[in-house]
Amino acid sequence: MMNKRVKIKDLLTWAPESQELVVMGWVRTFRNNQFIALNDGSTNINLQVVAELGKFDDVLLKRITTSASLKIKGHLVASTGKGQQMELKAVEIEILGDSDAEKYPLQPKKHSLEFLREIAHLRFRTNTFGSVFRVRHSLAYAIHTFFHEQGFVYLHTPIITASDAEGAGEMFRVTTLPFDNPPRNEDGTINFKEDFFGKSTNLTVSGQLEGELGATAFGEIYTFGPTFRAENSNTTRHLAEFWMIEPEMAFYDLEDNMNLAESFIKYIIRFALDHNRADLEFLDQRLADEEKALPQDKRSEMGLIQKLEFVLNNDFERITYTEAIDILLQSPAYKKKKFQYEVKWGIDMQSEHERYLVEKHFKKPVIVRNYPKDIKAFYMRQNDDGKTVAAMDILAPGIGEIVGGSQREERLDKLESRMNDMHISTEELHWYLDTRRYGTVPHAGFGLGFERMVQFVTGMTNIRDVIAFPRTPKSAEF
Ligand code: ATP
Ligand code: MN
Numbered sequence: 001m002m003n004k005r006v007k008i009k010d011l012l013t014w015a016p017e018s019q020e021l022v023v024m025g026w027v028r029t030f031r032n033n034q035f036i037a038l039n040d041g042s043t044n045i046n047l048q049v050v051a052e053l054g055k056f057d058d059v060l061l062k063r064i065t066t067s068a069s070l071k072i073k074g075h076l077v078a079s080t081g082k083g084q085q086m087e088l089k090a091v092e093i094e095i096l097g098d099s100d101a102e103k104y105p106l107q108p109k110k111h112s113l114e115f116l117r118e119i120a121h122l123r124f125r126t127n128t129f130g131s132v133f134r135v136r137h138s139l140a141y142a143i144h145t146f147f148h149e150q151g152f153v154y155l156h157t158p159i160i161t162a163s164d165a166e167g168a169g170e171m172f173r174v175t176t177l178p179f180d181n182p183p184r185n186e187d188g189t190i191n192f193k194e195d196f197f198g199k200s201t202n203l204t205v206s207g208q209l210e211g212e213l214g215a216t217a218f219g220e221i222y223t224f225g226p227t228f229r230a231e232n233s234n235t236t237r238h239l240a241e242f243w244m245i246e247p248e249m250a251f252y253d254l255e256d257n258m259n260l261a262e263s264f265i266k267y268i269i270r271f272a273l274d275h276n277r278a279d280l281e282f283l284d285q286r287l288a289d290e291e292k293a294l295p296q297d298k299r300s301e302m303g304l305i306q307k308l309e310f311v312l313n314n315d316f317e318r319i320t321y322t323e324a325i326d327i328l329l330q331s332p333a334y335k336k337k338k339f340q341y342e343v344k345w346g347i348d349m350q351s352e353h354e355r356y357l358v359e360k361h362f363k364k365p366v367i368v369r370n371y372p373k374d375i376k377a378f379y380m381r382q383n384d385d386g387k388t389v390a391a392m393d394i395l396a397p398g399i400g401e402i403v404g405g406s407q408r409e410e411r412l413d414k415l416e417s418r419m420n421d422m423h424i425s426t427e428e429l430h431w432y433l434d435t436r437r438y439g440t441v442p443h444a445g446f447g448l449g450f451e452r453m454v455q456f457v458t459g460m461t462n463i464r465d466v467i468a469f470p471r472t473p474k475s476a477e478f
Contacts, residue, residue: 002071009042011076012086023047023088024071024096026125029108030064035081036090038070044127044282048079048087056093065101066108067125070094113465120469121478128286131279132466135272136454140224142271143245143450146264147222152247155214155221157207162199163428170230171202172240203228206447209379209432211248212408215443216435222247224450232473235351236462237399237452241471248445254381254390254407257444258367261394261403262316265365265453269308272457280305280457287459300398301363304459307397310364317366321388324368327361328353348375354400365402366395378422380406382414392446396456405446412436 005024025040025047034053037046049072051061064070071094079087105119106126116123123129147154160174176196177183183191192200207223214221223246230240247260272280284304291299302310319327328334328343333356341350349368358366369392370383380389394403409415415436419426426433454466464470469478 005040005071007042008038008040008045008047011047012043012045020073020075020091021088022071022073023049025069027064027066027068027070027099029066033061036064036070036072038072038088039125039130041124041130043278044130045278048081048084049074049090050087051090051093056090060093060095063095063098064093065099065104067099067101067104067106068095069097069099071096113462117464117470124468127282129465131276131282131286132454132458132460133468134279135276135283135458136466138272138275139268139454139457140450142268143222143224143264145271146267147220147247150220152220152222153214153218155207155211155218155223156225157204157210157223157246159204159226160197160201161204162197162201163209170232171205172228172230174201174203205229206244207246208248208445208447209429211246211445212379212432212435212443215248215250215445216439216441219251220247220249234473236464237455239451239463239467239470239472242463242467243450245448245450246445248443250441250443252407252444253442254369254392254444257405257407257446258316258318258369258392261392261405261446261448262367264448265394265403266312268453269312269457273305273308273312280308283458283460307459308457314364316394317362317364319366319368321368321371324349324353324357324366327357331356331361333360346372346374351400354395355397358395358397358400363397365397368393368395373418376406378418378424379408379415381409382418390444396452398459398461399452399456402452402456403446403448405444407442407444410436410440410442412440 004022006021008023008025011021011023023038023040025038028037028039028046030036034051036049036051038049039046072088072090073092074088074090076086077089079085081087106122111126116126116129124133144154177190177194183194185191192198205227207225211221211223225243226241227244228241231238249256249260252260287300287304300307322345325343325345333339334343339352341347341352343353358364369390370388371391372387373380373382373389376389376391380391382389390407392405393401396402409418412433415433416426451463451466455463458466460466464472
């Protein structure tokens with residue numbers, strides 16, 4: 001057994017002075033043939049290991065290169081040098097894995113995020129990605145904790161589905177048919193009866209419809225899984241493969257839904273602030289440094305941590321879609337023709353509109369509710385005005401839409417007539433409609449894009465930098 005090591009993060013907090021202990025990790029730098037900065041991924045803080053001059057073999061010392069992996073036995077002592085309180089005085093150094101520092105792509109200097117994306121298989125070893133992915137982990141953990149504490153059941157909805165009921169976006173087809181010579185029907189169309197599932201199937205764009213089946217039995221469920229959209233949008237907030245959290249609750253109306261979403265978002269931000277302070281401080285500084293290069297008016301008004309605390313300490317603004325459009329029409333930006341896209345009642349707001357509302361007008365997260373029915377999905381509950389549905393989107397500064405949700409239409413006749421209007425087959429979705437046939441209840445739910453949440457908490461501007469191996473148009477490396 002070899003795993004009796006102490007993690008650097010723990011060692012820096014409990015500091016059992018002079019006791020002999022073992023650490024393992026990767027060399028970040030080696031100075032003066034004496035000082036090793038060792039990192040083991042538990043924290044961005046490197047442990048200074050001192051290899052006293054004359055004590056170790058020259059051949060061994062030569063093998064201590066950037067990114068080589070080491071096992072070190074030593075004693076923790078108060079440091080006489082600047083920059084750290086404690087250091088490890090090495091007694092034994094074992095090279096676990098050599099590394100050719102000349103060839104190692106990560107040199108001890110600042111690399112651009114674009115370059116690091118090309119070597120995403122190694123970028124976890126940088127401070128920025130170390131912090132981002134430890135925060136990502138914490139957020140995922142906090143999400144499960146939040147729902148568990150509230151008595152929600154974690155439901156694993158399928159990844160391969162046979163319907164694009166949502167109409168949420170372009171889908172990736174799943175098939176085992178030979179693409180060069182697929183079986184055909186007499187009319188020339190492809191015969192999916194011969195496909196693996198006996199029908200045409202896709203990767204899921206959302207687990208919501210299945211989630212509703214769970215909610216109308218357990219009361220409250222959530223999903224947390226991968227979703228796929230073959231949308232050809234090369235933006236800083238769209239991925240072809242992303243993770244989504246979709247709670248679905250029976251006996252909830254739109255207001256209950258908004259309340260849950262707001263307390264949920266605050267809970268997971270609070271969790272990260274409580275458990276990832278050092279990483280968030282690092283990311284806060286990184287963002288401030290990055291923004292120094294920008295003109296004054298493009299910089300954030302608040303630092304990262306300040307922004308997160310601000311979100312925690314203030315209520316989200318709640319407005320109707322109609323109010324949002326009025327604000328846009330009254331805005332100086334509109335009057336000066338600064339918007340590229342048209343503004344009028346009925347539009348699907350573009351990112352520039354959403355950002356105006358959250359960044360310029362309200363300067364905090366905004367929940368917009370009661371959208372026109374024509375721009376929203378069939379399952380959203382119809383309001384009495386005949387024009388709008390009980391939808392709600394949460395818009396966040398710097399990101400735009402982070403949550404999309406609604407109260408669901410629980411009245412069978414209204415749901416069926418909406419489906420007919422939108423040419424959605426009630427036969428194909430017979431299983432979904434059964435929830436409305438057998439003891440239907442008011443219910444609601446929402447979807448939170450996990451990566452957008454991670455972006456918000458870490459301050460990373462490109463969504464490709466908060467998922468380990470991003471899948472985007474023309475890119476599925478690693
Ligand atoms: P957008 O208008 O930003 O494309 P959407 O209206 O398509 O979003 P929904 O279908 O409501 O989004 O999905 C729910 C949530 O999933 C969104 O609020 C967002 O946080 C996230 N999301 C949607 N599409 C993507 C994507 N391509 N990559 C990452 N996250 C996404
Ligand atoms: Mn979209």
